[in-house]
Amino acid sequence: MKENSKVDPKSGHLLISEPFLQDENFVRSVVLLCENNENGAFGLVLNKLSILKLGELIDDLSFLDCDVYVGGPVEQNTLHFIYYGDKILEDSIKVGDQLWWGGNFVQLVSKLRLSEIDLDKIRFFIGYSGWSEGQLENEIEEKTWIVSDSTDTNYILGSSPEELWRIILKNMGGEYQVLANYPIDPRLN
Template identity: 30%
Template sequence: MSGPLTFLVASPHLRGEVFEGTVILLLEHDETGALGLIVNAPTPQTVAELLGEAPGQDSPAWLGGPVEPSLGWCLYHDPVGLSGEVNLVPGLLMSSSQEVLEAVMASGQEYMLVLGYTGWSAGQLAGEAREGTWLWVEQDTPELLWGVPPEKRWTEALRRLGVNPQTIVPGGAQA
């Protein structure tokens, strides 16, 4: 991946939806569609409870989105030197490999086990953005992910845009 990270931030007017208050790390966006991971929705299950064979892994598993919740992704800081690692930016790698997840857990570094993903068909995300559903935050570093507590990521992402959630009105810009 080249360039900055893109985070999609749910507009404050998105209420009562699965995506209310979410921050999504956008992984792919092209003419065929888009794919991302919600990065501020911890589940009630820990990694140890979910995997069974991961004692001591008391961090929460995360809901990455409503699509294929049985599919797992690992987001983490430092390379472990195995096949299947994708370097997004310095300080943020991703893998869907069980072997990489095990090596990351064994390394003791901070990580997120994310279940499922969000997906959009061709043109859908651009249409939702035109309607004002999503705000786009580009960051050169993963600090929003690692340096901000999950319950504050949404408000911090808006703050980085200079947006006060109470000042946004539904409808988006129209040209």
């Protein structure tokens, strides 16, 4: 993985919160940037598990015991998803190598009901992370976020939410390996 906070963050980049960020919505967060354009940016926090299950949110999927993550503090009454593999839904947007964001929800429900989707290759989110025009770039300049252009799905979907932040930083190497070991509160070190 390589980091470059001097370039504009693009769809598919990961935003890794700096170790001492105190915003409770983003402490030790890894955000998948799904869209960044002249209107602002949209992303999903990959490592903040909610207390809800998908079957509790969607009546047609009440049989599913699938985790739901908190995508961010904005519009937590909305449901979003990403999946890995071939494009299997109309209107899905490519955000990485075989990584897709959203798509036709009716098709999704049908495929889930027929067990045509591997639940290890899909992740659901309530809410999202959003930035107004230029806001994300300002936060990057202020070093709130470390930007990585790698969306290795082995880490994104295969790591525990508690370890994802640390794993990604360690795999970035160099100074980021040191950051990965910073305690949340250095005064307790």
